[in-house]
Amino acid sequence: MQSTAKTVNDYLEELPEERKAAFSKLRNSILNTIPKGFEEQMSYGMLGYVVPHSIYPDGYHCSPKLPLPFISIGSQKNFIVLHHLGIYANPELLEWFTNEYPKHGNYKLDIGKGCIRFKKMDQIPFDLIAELAGKISVEDWIECYETQLKSRKSK
Template identity: 65%
Template sequence: MHTELNVEKPATPQAYLDSLPAERKAVLEKLRSVILENLPDGFEETISYGMLGYVVPHKLYPAGYHVNPKEPLPFISLASQKNYIALYHMGIYAFPELQAWFAAEYAARVKSKLDMGKSCIRFKKMDDIPYELVAELCRKITVEDYISKYEDHEVSKSK
């Protein structure tokens, strides 16, 4: 029988970082700084789904996330997983041209092969994280562009 441990989830971004081993904390702090310095106005940092989250707050998008309207609309999440650092970027999922751009730029700048799912970029080698490319990725989509694309997708899904 598997019993879940009663582990408290961090309530703030700093508490999340403080819960990590030193080597992971340093990498996530650097990624966090890159994201915060390059994310367009309007997005807010929070804890979202147990990770560092960068969301469209309810004050800008009152409808929230369709899966759970009480949650703000997620855009980027950052997490320390067992075998890698995960950067979840919903813009890569929503904008195919952005995904193509990112894949091409990653291949041109990083020696290791890109390990990516629909919205998840997995960094297994901490020394190979392309921080400047992440910065450029963060600057590519405004809050307004993201909301518009999200609403287009939700409307087309409901037809």
């Protein structure tokens, strides 16, 4: 369920009322800890935190006109989703996150390949998400991304 909102503010305005507080808190958790250099913008119909072309001119390999994505958050039909490409690309970061998650509540982690789903707004571990958002600098993300890209091309 992608939004057609053109701006972050438009996206926030169209959120269902029952999700606005939790979504805003999640957004602020990311904004308060994400390293300098990432920019917030609309990306794939969600709020995206990206490496802008001014830092990484090559852009995203799937569509070089787009900046390099890092984190996205969105409101889907049945849940709030957080896409974190770092936990998809970095097994150590994924292991850290899955080990830390149970310490922040007694609910099961609903995760795919870098996609974390929160069906209940009161079960979002905001402090853990904030810590996760701050773990990778722009430079480290670019290095991780390029390493993954090169390993795919050599296969």
